[in-house]
Amino acid sequence: MTAVLLLSCPDQRGVVAATAEFIAAHDGNIVHAEQHVDPGADGSGAVFFQRVEFELEGFGLDRDEIVDAFAPIAQRLGMHVDLRFSDVPTPTAIMASKQPHCLYDLLTRWRSGELPMDLRVIVSNHPDHAAFAAHMGVPYLHLPVTPDTKAEQEVALLAALDEHGVELVVMARYMQILGDRFVAARPIINIHHSFLPAFVGANPYRQAYDRGVKLIGATAHYATADLDEGPIIEQDTVHVTHRDDVQRLTARGRDLETIVLARAVRAHLEHRVLVHGRKTVVFS
Amino acid sequence: MTAVLLLSCPDQRGVVAATAEFIAAHDGNIVHAEQHVDPGADGSGAVFFQRVEFELEGFGLDRDEIVDAFAPIAQRLGMHVDLRFSDVPTPTAIMASKQPHCLYDLLTRWRSGELPMDLRVIVSNHPDHAAFAAHMGVPYLHLPVTPDTKAEQEVALLAALDEHGVELVVMARYMQILGDRFVAARPIINIHHSFLPAFVGANPYRQAYDRGVKLIGATAHYATADLDEGPIIEQDTVHVTHRDDVQRLTARGRDLETIVLARAVRAHLEHRVLVHGRKTVVFS
């Protein structure tokens, strides 16, 4: 069992030493440490980011004492601190529409132990995946949407996520646009089926076909109020040829979508992602 | 030694048989045949594309008799016919600005026999590569450009290409925008340092850095009057991370640019590319 500190602050001398000393002073053993300095842009100063993971066994502080004990250092350096424990998986909801590939893939990975998430509920605007959710033993919330009920559905959705104590939402090809209140409530990871910023919006495989590109892509990003403009976590592409019509592009893209989304979700669940403006720092 | 027929026509029954019979009737041996049917869009009909390569040894017609002998078939089927010979490399000019990587890479490949081109001249708006061109034994034409001399320079450039009998222009990171007359004169392969259609225009690595993408790309395409909108021949991408600043993106991108451009140039020189509207068919 380990603790993970995700830290960010204005870049300054001694910042690496301060945290390392704190952990050493309490007999901690660091198993992973990685840092990054973003130079900043347009006169804003450089920002320091760090992920430090240390063993809880033998550590001189109880879990609930760590934040308070670290507070003087954090205050002095102007640090934003996020503390996580490897044995406390993040309460998560997965949302999907009709297409099953990303949803099924995440469930299979979760079941095999590959994704450390505390999966609380699956939400869909379609009833299609209820039997599979039952087979997997996960509550399934069917919330249909029509243009008339959109606002209501979002209220019900937010209430359900609150009720289930959800801290992370994964949109596994959920095809409804969500309101600002929803986007602001908690981190949402979305998968878009193109290499953003190309082919923003609807039907990216059709757009890709019409443009005659020689590769297609997928992008996992945090959802923000501006559609497809949120911080990118993970992207990948695959070669295609003139033989690939829209249907074949769609089929080939499915593999990309599932893998890119799974990588991004895993990075988030392993507390390896820090957001910086509209960019991310993803530690290895 | 082989002959290559590049054919396109409205899709219709018997079109494969007609060409195969013609070659068989003259004792030809087909060493490579590949076809593609584009379904067409918006009511335009399906279009058939084919590349047929056959041995000249033992073929019953002389080189200069083939087009005439094939004409009745071509006429009946409404075919566009392009006939090439593997031992007649395409007269080519390479254009470059200050950056050497694509130019040097093409020259090295040409020298090693990997690119079947008849390299007639290197043109640059800078004098930097003259010594290397001399070392390689290729004429070097230094045509400086200023805002005032742009029109004149283009006239001189076109005259030089005509004089050298150039049939293909490769823009190996040539950073000047060219006029419609130049673009219309002969095929031009350009390399753009992004995965088009993302990051059109200037400074794509800066654009990529500002957007926080997790991969960068390169695109080789035929130049058209609309900048960066021409038919794409080849694209590729490579993963990058938050550690890669604009300078490192630029360095990593150089490898992509050279390889993507070289692949596209080779495909063209091997007569494997057919243009269809704003798309390409690239046979393997």
Added chain:
Amino acid sequence: MTAVLLLSCPDQRGVVAATAEFIAAHDGNIVHAEQHVDPGADGSGAVFFQRVEFELEGFGLDRDEIVDAFAPIAQRLGMHVDLRFSDVPTPTAIMASKQPHCLYDLLTRWRSGELPMDLRVIVSNHPDHAAFAAHMGVPYLHLPVTPDTKAEQEVALLAALDEHGVELVVMARYMQILGDRFVAARPIINIHHSFLPAFVGANPYRQAYDRGVKLIGATAHYATADLDEGPIIEQDTVHVTHRDDVQRLTARGRDLETIVLARAVRAHLEHRVLVHGRKTVVFS
């Protein structure tokens, strides 16, 4: 609906024309044709391979007349002929041991219509996947193996495959070695979790870790009596680093295994694979 001819014969003049003429003579419309000539080795002659796909609608012969009508041509040219129809999916069995990822992935693709297979039965030496098979509506045959019952189990297995009319076996991480009789009975596609020929045999991820490689791979191949020596259909690799211990290599490899196996199975089911000695021709 289309028919697919998979052809192979000694390379000779007129072979492309003969087939094209046959199809044209019966008013067939070729929608895809691809060919390959293997130069042969050690004095064996060149071999011609072709895949021709044509529309059944409007074709002048009934399905069961095609082989007979084509027989004179096949005989004259010494052709091996395999005729398939796009609306007759191949009767298939999937075999798996404890690990679910390849099995679940194939089932998800099959359910979504991506894999044109007539899935007759799932066979496993473990009971673990019975509930999921039931959920998917596929018969599940649990055939436990012990060293003492190995021979018996294989007899039961062969009988079950015969009874279900199985023409293709997919070993989706089935970890038992099978006898020569089993291997000879019908095509078997196996997935090996390394880039063959590296890391043959047991525990390839452990072998990869011990060697300190910077990439891991997966290989889908036809099973033969010589373990891991059969004709390769598809391979891929992914980068790894010094941070990846055996457990992480195994986790990262799972994605590769599922995708590489799925690609190979799809190629086979779409009748795009021809075996030539210990190699394959895989048309696009």
Added chain:
Amino acid sequence: MTAVLLLSCPDQRGVVAATAEFIAAHDGNIVHAEQHVDPGADGSGAVFFQRVEFELEGFGLDRDEIVDAFAPIAQRLGMHVDLRFSDVPTPTAIMASKQPHCLYDLLTRWRSGELPMDLRVIVSNHPDHAAFAAHMGVPYLHLPVTPDTKAEQEVALLAALDEHGVELVVMARYMQILGDRFVAARPIINIHHSFLPAFVGANPYRQAYDRGVKLIGATAHYATADLDEGPIIEQDTVHVTHRDDVQRLTARGRDLETIVLARAVRAHLEHRVLVHGRKTVVFS
């Protein structure tokens, strides 16, 4: 200008803090720090590796005082210490045989400033590249080899490397096997044209063709007395098909070789590689 500390020692508590405190105590600013713990095998204990890069400007010690000041910490923790400066490029020799692609590629990268090496001499058993070396302004040493003069040539080679103060040798497709004394003298980076451990030894593209693999690879590694068994620094692969004969595999492999070798050389020159037994730790 920065200093780089490459550290390794038995894993123990406080090791990260000790180095960070040392740098902070002398007013150093850490710009990059990365660490790795290898768990060890077969009862050997865990080993800690770290790369720390800090700014020399404002640092409280002169360059030649750093090692002595750090010695007490290094001694207490049993550390192996390697100190490098970003403005002191490594004295390097490149060796090549007939094939030019890796040599030319490295020279082009060096000339463009991408590779921070102090290139002292090019050595070849062929005279072919003398003109290009002269064009680039690098001394060229032509040392022909015959079976009779092999021992002599190696003596001359070692003397030349000593005379030029060479600390790193890059074998850019140098096709002669070298003796133990040569291998032991200084680090040697070699490029092998396969994904090791597959296709060890001669003619790997021929071996790959005969096996019918669907991808080819390249491996950059430190040379050791056991041919092709040294610690791997970098590997990559590219897809190939049944169409690729040995000649085409060789041509496609050239791109891989140049890129994989260049990446490995750059990692070494940027002091990002630590050797651990027959493996490497390559920091990002």
